[in-house]
Amino acid sequence: MVIEVNGVWKKFPKIKKPNFLQSIKQFIKPQYKWALKNVSFSVKRGEIFGLLGPNGAGKTTLIKILLGLMAPDKGKVRILGYDIQKERKEVSGKINACFARANLYWTLSGYENLKLFAKIYRIEDYEEKIKDLVKLFDLKDKIYRHVDTYSTGEIMRLNLARALINDPEILFLDEPTLGLDPYISLKLRDFIAKLNKEFKTTILLTTHYMEEADRLCKRIAIIDKGKILKIDTPENLKLEIKKEKVIEIRANPITQEILNEIKEMRGVEGIIYIEEEEKIRILLKNIEIIEKITNLLNKNKIKIVEIQTDRPTLEDVFLHLTSKGLRYQNEVF
Amino acid sequence: MRFFKDMLLIGVKEVKGYYRWELNYFWDMIYPVLDLVLFVTVWYAIFQGGFQSVGILNKENFIGFLLSGILAFQFIYSPLSSQFTQSFIREKYRRTLQNLLISPISRISIPYGKSLLSLVRSTYSTVILIIFSALFLGFNLTGNFILGIFLFLLTFVSFSGLGLILASLGAWREDIASLSWLISYILEISSGVYYPIEALPQNIKEILMLIPSTQAVTAARLIFLKNATFMQVLPHLTYISIFGIITMCLAIICFKFVEKKAMLIGI
Numbered sequence: 001m002v003i004e005v006n007g008v009w010k011k012f013p014k015i016k017k018p019n020f021l022q023s024i025k026q027f028i029k030p031q032y033k034w035a036l037k038n039v040s041f042s043v044k045r046g047e048i049f050g051l052l053g054p055n056g057a058g059k060t061t062l063i064k065i066l067l068g069l070m071a072p073d074k075g076k077v078r079i080l081g082y083d084i085q086k087e088r089k090e091v092s093g094k095i096n097a098c099f100a101r102a103n104l105y106w107t108l109s110g111y112e113n114l115k116l117f118a119k120i121y122r123i124e125d126y127e128e129k130i131k132d133l134v135k136l137f138d139l140k141d142k143i144y145r146h147v148d149t150y151s152t153g154e155i156m157r158l159n160l161a162r163a164l165i166n167d168p169e170i171l172f173l174d175e176p177t178l179g180l181d182p183y184i185s186l187k188l189r190d191f192i193a194k195l196n197k198e199f200k201t202t203i204l205l206t207t208h209y210m211e212e213a214d215r216l217c218k219r220i221a222i223i224d225k226g227k228i229l230k231i232d233t234p235e236n237l238k239l240e241i242k243k244e245k246v247i248e249i250r251a252n253p254i255t256q257e258i259l260n261e262i263k264e265m266r267g268v269e270g271i272i273y274i275e276e277e278e279k280i281r282i283l284l285k286n287i288e289i290i291e292k293i294t295n296l297l298n299k300n301k302i303k304i305v306e307i308q309t310d311r312p313t314l315e316d317v318f319l320h321l322t323s324k325g326l327r328y329q330n331e332v333f
Numbered sequence: 334m335r336f337f338k339d340m341l342l343i344g345v346k347e348v349k350g351y352y353r354w355e356l357n358y359f360w361d362m363i364y365p366v367l368d369l370v371l372f373v374t375v376w377y378a379i380f381q382g383g384f385q386s387v388g389i390l391n392k393e394n395f396i397g398f399l400l401s402g403i404l405a406f407q408f409i410y411s412p413l414s415s416q417f418t419q420s421f422i423r424e425k426y427r428r429t430l431q432n433l434l435i436s437p438i439s440r441i442s443i444p445y446g447k448s449l450l451s452l453v454r455s456t457y458s459t460v461i462l463i464i465f466s467a468l469f470l471g472f473n474l475t476g477n478f479i480l481g482i483f484l485f486l487l488t489f490v491s492f493s494g495l496g497l498i499l500a501s502l503g504a505w506r507e508d509i510a511s512l513s514w515l516i517s518y519i520l521e522i523s524s525g526v527y528y529p530i531e532a533l534p535q536n537i538k539e540i541l542m543l544i545p546s547t548q549a550v551t552a553a554r555l556i557f558l559k560n561a562t563f564m565q566v567l568p569h570l571t572y573i574s575i576f577g578i579i580t581m582c583l584a585i586i587c588f589k590f591v592e593k594k595a596m597l598i599g600i
Contacts, residue, residue: 012598013598016598067431067435068434069431069434069435070595070596070597070598071596071597089437092435092436092437093436093437095435096435096436097432097435099428099431101428103427103428103429103431103432104429105346105350105429106427107350107351107353107354108346108349108350108353112346112349116342116346117432117436119338119342120339120342120433120436120437120438121436121437122437146353162432
């Protein structure tokens with residue numbers, strides 16, 4: 001096992017950036033909220049392990065603890081056999097990370113960014129290494145230009161190149177495709193898969209995109225409110241809901257009241273409203289409930305455009321485990 | 334060894350990043366020159382009005398008086414400038430600090446490396462001021478230059494300690510960063526950069542002499558106006574060194590405190 005996480009707990013002050021009075025109040029009567037609750041898992045060498053959860057689930061806190069950027073309140077983390085809190089120096093040259101929203105020096109060129117980190121990681125033949133990475137990420141035309149002239153996709157590629165400068169044994173990717181357009185996301189996912197296949201790099205990936213986790217990860221941990229709800233392969237996770245049915249109804253106009261009413265119906269396990277597609281995705285305990293739902297929609301003069309059953313996705317698994325959607329803003333809780 | 338290599342890497346990165354904007358060369362040139370021109374004009378007018386002398390300052394040496402004071406203050410101001418403290422805040426928000434902190438870099442080398450930009454800027458301004466004085470004011474700086482450079486470096490290192498304290502605390506609470514502006518402003522007024530503190534009442538003069546920046550400015554004037562020897566400025570150098578040792582120790586404590594705090598609530 002290259003990553004071992006045992007019983008990690010982490011709490012934060014309830015007010016994250018307190019003003020002066022709030023600081024005094026926090027000092028006199030500390031109030032905390034738990035960001036991670038007894039998190040345990042392990043990752044094998046060469047595996048792509050996904051942490052799948054909505055925003056605020058605790059994914060980034062966990063990744064920061066794994067990287068030694070934050071200390072847990074309780075529990076142990078071992079990376080490549082070393083205690084990351086006490087033996088950070090032993091392990092820091094063998095790991096690397098790429099965070100959401102590229103973190104590069106914008107006033108330096110792409111080449112200067114790579115060279116800086118190559119020197120920090122004490123890469124002897126760094127010119128050769130940079131050349132390889134530039135080729136791999138197709139950055140040849142831009143590499144001597146300042147980073148602030150790069151497009152979003154180029155920045156992300158450069159950031160990944162930077163994260164690979166030391167040939168890390170473990171690569172931590174925190175929401176690597178956040179904010180990228182679908183084409184670049186697709187290319188990036190291809191690259192992550194290739195990296196794992198060709199270089200046997202162990203990858204820990206956090207994401208709230210189910211298709212990303214589904215496509216890339218050998219195993220997935222579903223995390224919500226700081227708790228790991230389930231760890232398994234994507235296939236096994238989907239088997240979790242083989243008894244339930246998934247239906248999609250395209251209809252308009254959909255109101256919050258209607259969504260609430262459907263949610264309250266007996267037999268409805270979860271509901272997500274995908275606003276941009278005017279589509280309701282419903283997880284049902286039995287298929288007979290469809291009639292009740294269509295009656296409700298008709299009664300409220302809502303035009304049903306299409307009804308279809310669908311195969312369960314990780315989104316539905318998440319819905320099944322938490323009774324809420326993973327990625328859409330207009331989901332019903 | 335690793336510390337120095339890492340410090341240099343960060344320093345070079347800071348210098349490249351800062352001078353990527355060509356106008357920064359201009360600003361670093363123009364501000365100290367404007368300072369000098371303004372006060373040369375003021376004192377010229379005062380001497381034209383019939384004023385004779387006060388302390389070390391007289392009609393013949395007022396350009397040298399101002400120049401040596403401003404030169405010394407370059408090495409006080411720059412490690413305290415908001416540019417230095419803001420640089421930490423920028424790294425924190427752009428998340429580049431995370432990349433550094435997960436790497437095998439010596440963490441303490443990060444703030445020290447950042448302070449190298451201040452040293453480069455001070456040196457650049459110093460060269461510009463000396464050239465400007467010679468070309469446009471007809472004043473050639475004389476004195477023991479090696480001792481002068483030693484004084485400037487010692488002043489820079491000592492005040493970097495104070496700069497590092499403010500930068501570390503600024504990385505923790507952004508509002509503390511503004512304090513660097515206030516402190517450098519107070520030091521500028523109280524060190525006698527633009528006026529002879531001998532003109533002030535004895536008790537105020539004694540208080541101002543306790544401020545390390547006043548010691549640095551005074552020593553610079555002794556070197557460049559009175560051609561003082563090492564032994565003659567030794568008391569001033571000792572004072573600045575003691576201040577430097579204290580602030581450096583406090584800076585390390587502050588940095589460790591902020592690092593510990595960051596480990597608790599995240600960076």
